[in-house]
Amino acid sequence: MTNYFKKIPTILALGLISSSAFADDFFLGKPASSEEVDENCEQTEQGCEGKWAGSVEFGYVAVSGDNESDSLNGRFTLGYEVGRWRHAGALATQSSSTEDSNGVKTEARKFTAQAKSDYKFSKYAYAFGIADYDDTKDSGFDYQASLALGAGYRFIEDESHTLDGELGFGTRESKIEATSETNSEGIVRLAGxxxxxxxxxxxxxQKLSSEIGDDNTVSKSYSGLSANIMESLALKVSYSVKHQSDVPVGNEKTESVTSFTVVYSF
Structure with missing residues (x-):
């Protein structure tokens, strides 16, 4: 698993650099046409109104027997598109508790937040800004927060498939739990x-991202498969992994979560 994550930055970088289509369209491509911009608008008497979309996920598992455990996870996403702008935000939380036959209870929790804005220069090329926040109990860090700006390109877009690649630069701040020391460093961000x-x-x-810094490289993978059971209701299974190249002593470099959730989209 560790070797897999070490390859992510190389794979994404080669994909961005080797694509002549990316270079031609991003630097020389025509701006997004009025027809393309209007796709994200609903014309009213007041002019162009953007499109909203969002979802709410919820999952719960309880186990009883020699050991009792329960876990709860939820996620909320909201997006808005208008003209050349595309905005998205997400909040997610996970909590679990386990109690053994001796009554010893162990608790874990995780909270993450992300906000991202894109500005489309052409049909496929765009600039982006992204902010990430991660607060995971007993991870060795009180929190980790990052901010990056960069450029992205949509390599594939058809009726069934879309593929985006991104390259950006920014900064990350990490507060160490044991010492309350705060470390800041510049990062290169690659994402797909x-x-x-x-x-x-x-x-x-499928989402992949890697934030490469001098002190620590944080790589993430998210895989999700959803199936509708009603028009706005779906069942979803997802698997997420986070790997860090350097963590405080006594903490694992890799964490993974498998979730089964019900999703309501609006």
């Missing part, structure tokens, strides 16, 4: 997002 609409009721999503 792939979506596959399998059919009208099923969709697969």
């Amino acid at each position: 997002l792939y979506k596959w609409k399998i059919n009208k009721n099923a969709e697969f999503e």
